[in-house]
Amino acid sequence: VPKIVILGPPASGKTTIAMWLAKHLKTSLLTMDSLLAMDHSELAEGARRHYERKRSVPSMLLVRLVQERLLQDDCISRGWILDGIPETREQAMMVQTLGITPRHVIALSAPDTVLIERNLGKRIDPQTGEIYHTTFDWPPEPEVQNRLVVPEGISERETVQRLLRHHRNIVRVLPSYPGVLKVISADQPCVDVFYQALTYVQTNRRSNAPFTPRVLLCGPVGSGKSLQAGLLAQKYGLVNLCCGQLLKEAVADNSRQGKAIQPFFEKEMT
Numbered sequence: 001v002p003k004i005v006i007l008g009p010p011a012s013g014k015t016t017i018a019m020w021l022a023k024h025l026k027t028s029l030l031t032m033d034s035l036l037a038m039d040h041s042e043l044a045e046g047a048r049r050h051y052e053r054k055r056s057v058p059s060m061l062l063v064r065l066v067q068e069r070l071l072q073d074d075c076i077s078r079g080w081i082l083d084g085i086p087e088t089r090e091q092a093m094m095v096q097t098l099g100i101t102p103r104h105v106i107a108l109s110a111p112d113t114v115l116i117e118r119n120l121g122k123r124i125d126p127q128t129g130e131i132y133h134t135t136f137d138w139p140p141e142p143e144v145q146n147r148l149v150v151p152e153g154i155s156e157r158e159t160v161q162r163l164l165r166h167h168r169n170i171v172r173v174l175p176s177y178p179g180v181l182k183v184i185s186a187d188q189p190c191v192d193v194f195y196q197a198l199t200y201v202q203t204n205r206r207s208n209a210p211f212t213p214r215v216l217l218c219g220p221v222g223s224g225k226s227l228q229a230g231l232l233a234q235k236y237g238l239v240n241l242c243c244g245q246l247l248k249e250a251v252a253d254n255s256r257q258g259k260a261i262q263p264f265f266e267k268e269m270t
């Protein structure tokens with residue numbers, strides 16, 4: 001299942017691309033807003049209270065909220081796309097510590113001047129959450145046009161401040177994702193960005209998470225279980241646990257379990 005993180009400066013199109021990918025891949029989209037809006041979650045309630053007071057959520061609370069959301073059925077069965085999180089090195093480390101390992105990380109990038117101007121035209125449909133733009137993506141339906149709202153925090157001053165913060169942080173976040181990171185220019189039409197992102201997430205990348213194979217060999221007596229187990233163990237450096245051998249060792253050690261096993265050995269019932 002997809003496990004995707006999308007990072008990038010404000011107005012680079014993170015949410016737009018994340019929404020399109022989520023629709024296309026039929027996977028769950030996790031944004032800061034959707035995390036804060038989670039029902040029946042004490043963590044989300046705490047995060048909402050924080051956000052209302054300070055316009056931000058403490059890193060630990062945010063990351064635990066992500067963890068809680070990722071444990072829900074839809075994320076487990078259909079995968080997830082995380083939009084704009086982690087934002088700082090601290091959050092990246094916490095995410096890693098909790099074992100949240102994306103298979104693909106996309107970092108969007110574009111010149112600041114483009115982003116400042118682009119952000120001024122951003123509009124949101126309050127009914128569907130869809131994102132539009134006064135120049136680049138204007139809805140054809142008059143009723144949608146009429147209900148679009150200007151989002152908070154898009155003024156030139158606010159975008160510059162967020163850009164500065166982003167540049168300070170991102171250089172320390174990206175090294176957390178060696179091998180799974182793809183930088184895509186966001187200074188091109190949205191459709192082009194989307195198809196590059198889609199092509200990338202459809203490549204079968206290897207996760208950095210340690211993979212420990214667990215193989216169970218079954219078969220009748222004489223079918224070659226022990227031989228195959230030995231060969232597999234040798235080829236892939238696995239630990240070969242032979243049940244018969246373990247039982248014999250326990251009996252030979254005369255351990256408590258060994259004594260319990262002994263009568264079965266004597267009756268050849270192993």
Ligand SMILES: Nc1ncnc2c1ncn2[C@@H]1O[C@H](COP(=O)(O)OP(=O)(O)O)[C@@H](O)[C@H]1O
Pocket residue numbers: 008009010011012013014015016017118119121122123131132133134136137186187188189190191193
């Ligand atoms: N590649 C693009 N070219 C032109 N406009 C874009 C592009 N990507 C996004 N937009 C527009 O820029 C604005 C910000 O996009 P958004 O997805 O909210 O960015 P972010 O989530 O990175 O802040 C929106 O109005 C969106 O329609």
